[in-house]
Amino acid sequence: MGSRRFTRLILDIVAAGESAAQELAPYVAVQIHLVAERSTLTPGELFVACVRFIQWAKKSNLQKVLTPAVEAWARAGWAHAIEEQRFNLRNPAFTVPPIRALLESSDTGLTFPGRLAVAAQPAVHHQLGEAFRQFLLSL
Incomplete structure (x- = not known):
């Protein structure tokens, strides 16, 4: 094409x-x-978009430009999700603390959204294969 x-x-x-x-x-x-x-995504939609953006940014020639935007977007989206959409999360008493800890961390680059996606996965109705989970953690 x-x-x-x-x-x-x-x-x-x-x-x-x-x-x-x-x-x-x-x-x-x-x-x-x-x-x-949409001004607000559901946590499930946010999770899928975050994972896809990470994959795309990692493969892109524009990684240095895309990474800060993906990082800021993921940080803002998940901060909103745990504060304003807690009712849409699976088992929030268990799943919110790891997400909050990452939001408060100083992680940057694709490391941040990669670790955030792994932390957020138990809060949504999506599964990560072990190989893909390791890929996200290795960023």
């Missing part, structure tokens, strides 16, 4: 918010649409 056609495909997906494609770029485009269209 040519560069111009691929760019158009991604922009169409961002605009529509849906794609049947299984590759990372279209998947991330759907998450960008969700983030852009």
